[in-house]
Amino acid sequence: MKTKASGPRPALAALAQIRRKIRHSHHLLLLLDYDGTLSPIAATPAQAVLPEKTATLLRELSNNPFATAAIVSGRSIADLRKVFRSRKVIYAGNHGLEISGQGLHFQHPGALQSRNAIRRISSELRKRLRGGNVQVEWKGFTASFHFRLASKREAAAVPRLLAECLGSNQVQVTRGKRVLEVRPAVRWDKGAAAVWIRRHVNGGRNACIYIGDDATDEDAFRALKNEVTVRVGYRRSSPARYYVENPKEVRTLLSFVSDCLAEWWVV
Ligand SMILES: [Mg+2]
Incomplete structure (x- = not known):
């Protein structure tokens, strides 16, 4: 893990803070990009497969009553449903121009x-x-x-x-x-979509974790500036609070979040 002078900090070295944030919230909203975040970047979109362990974890998190998971991607919702099919997940496709799932429906x-x-x-x-x-x-x-x-x-x-x-x-x-x-040509991006979803989940009373790797995710990092925002891949100028190195570290972080929610449930 690299230590950098400025910019986002390594998320896996800040787990205690992330845990505190989760424990102090009523509900956790996880907003996750797909390509390069949940799934490693592949030569074509069709080859970008969701690793089985990540799929299991995502299913576990979306089944937790204290958490809601959303996939926020440049892909269409129809395509996202092919790579991960779940009734419990909110899908935000086309960079959030369309949102569907968990009773939500939006088309810009x-x-x-x-x-x-x-x-x-x-x-x-x-x-x-x-x-x-x-x-x-x-x-x-x-x-x-x-x-x-x-x-x-x-x-x-x-x-x-x-x-x-x-x-x-x-x-x-x-x-x-x-x-x-x-x-x-509309003023709408992943940040606007993340804020819209947040407002409509659990009456807006939730803490957010947003993880993404692309330029379009930077809008969401800015829109959720007081939340846990995580960039996949370090970039000094990113407004994200934290970073992880790759989709494997995303899984480590999600697994930690899942453990925190389990603890919280028992307490
Ligand atoms: Mg991506």
Whole structure:
């Protein structure tokens, strides 16, 4: 475990503080990103498998009456349900533009308005990229273009091709890890979604733990600044309070949280 001069602190060296936070709360809301957080990053989204031990732990946590688990991801809800199917979990897909589970249902109105335009952009770009190694994924509200398998030349051509397909549509293009995304031009991100979920779970009376690895998770770290926010991978400028090194350490942290909840239950 690295010790750094500033920025997020190692979560696994701050377990006593995290435990105190859990014990002083009425209810615990766990907000977890999927790719690179629960599941190790893979060459394609289809290959990003949830490790069995993590799935078991997630099931255990979501069955605990003092905790609620939510998966907050850039994937669609339909896709998230394929990788982890549970009635007890809240799913926030498309970076929180759609939320479902545990009696909650939300679809961002602005995203509903621009979904047809984004679908058209996505299929036009798919046509132009046919035969190459850039994967085009239409996710119901947003579209992703994955570069992991593409050559440098192929990847470099995508922004230009995409610009040609955008036309006069009001959308935003964002960049992630080896991925470009087209999203509706609305002020809504994982942070806004996390706050929305928090307000609707247990009357808002809950402590939160948010864990994520991507640029889009930084919005949630900022939105939940008094909570336990954990970045997967150290980045000095991150607003996250803590960090862990990898999805394996995420599992260690979740296992600790599960033990804390069990103790709390007995006490
Ligand atoms: Mg991620």
